[in-house]
Amino acid sequence: MLTLLHTSPVHVPVFDALRDRHHPGLELRHLVHEELLAAARSDGPGAMDSALGVVLTEAVADGATVVLCTRSTIGGAAQAYTARLGVPVLRVDRPMAAAAGAAAPERDTVRIAVVAALRSTLAPTTDLIREEAAAAGRRADLRTVWADGAWDRFEGGDRDGYLDLVARAVDAITGVDVVVLAQASMAAAADRTGTALPVLSSPAPGLRAAVAAAAGDAERSARDV
Known part of the structure; x- marks a missing residue:
């Protein structure tokens, strides 16, 4: 089961x-x-x-x-x-982290933006990405991006507001190879973005x-x- x-x-x-x-x-x-x-x-x-x-x-x-x-x-x-x-x-989140670590295969370093709305999620996610990148022989250059106010929307039951704020944070990101959505609850925000960057989620x-x-x-x- x-x-x-x-x-x-x-x-x-x-x-x-x-x-x-x-x-x-x-x-x-x-x-x-x-x-x-x-x-x-x-x-x-x-x-x-x-x-x-x-x-x-x-x-x-x-x-x-x-x-x-x-x-x-x-x-x-x-x-x-x-x-x-x-x-x-x-x-x-391990398969997602492995995919992020494998992005931009032409370089030894992969530039990754990690979008989070809950601080307790950040360390476990970034540690895992570094672990998976190292296992692939890569170095992860990580940038943290906060979806300001998003978690308050989530806790208040405003799912659309939560996802819109996450998508807004993603759309402001430049200069990376891939974007990682640190929380499973963020997955649907990927469909609300206009970015050309790959956006990875875990579910x-x-x-x-x-x-x-x-x-x-x-x-x-x-x-x-």
């Missing part, structure tokens, strides 16, 4: 729509734990580690064979449970990687029967 761990219910329809479009018939289980993000924001990612462990352990006990964490802020902490739980725990490639991992697990289980 592919299980998705969210820290906001707004992500559920996003991933259901991606499933319907690209992976019809796939069964997904959604878990929403808003308290994990609240703990990470107030005291840092380590503050919610114990609660995260409980959530993931219960998910595996309920049949999860792959878990996809859709919140960048806690993705690294969630992924660290893979060995302990014996099932893949994936972070949704579609993240779900694709999780589906592949789940398929691999099913194949291994079939061979073991």
Whole structure:
């Protein structure tokens, strides 16, 4: 069972729509734990580690064979449970980070703008991009771009206002090879931009990687029967 761990219910329809479009018939289980993000924001990612462990352990006990964490802020902490739980725990932003690190292949350095609306997302995202770029033998020249006021719109339930402010921030960016949207909730803003730059978001490639991992697990289980 592919299980998705969210820290906001707004992500559920996003991933259901991606499933319907690209992976019809796939069964997904959604878990929403808003308290994990609240703990990470107030005291840092380590503050919610114990609660995260409980959530993931219960998910595996309920049949999860792959878990996809859709919140960048806690993705690294969630992924660290893979060995302990014996099932893949994936972070949704890793495929996006790998794609960003592979941009502009004609140069040793790739120039990346990371758009964020929530400060707790920034360090996990930039660290991951540097890691993926280094794995590809590249250096990541990172620039942080804040979507001012966007998170207040998100928390206030103004999705259109949130996405418009993110798109506005993207459209003001110049002098980079690729733009990364640091939060999964930003994905739809890419369709509202007028930039000619590549704009990467995490939900579609993240779900694709999780589906592949789940398929691999099913194949291994079939061979073991």
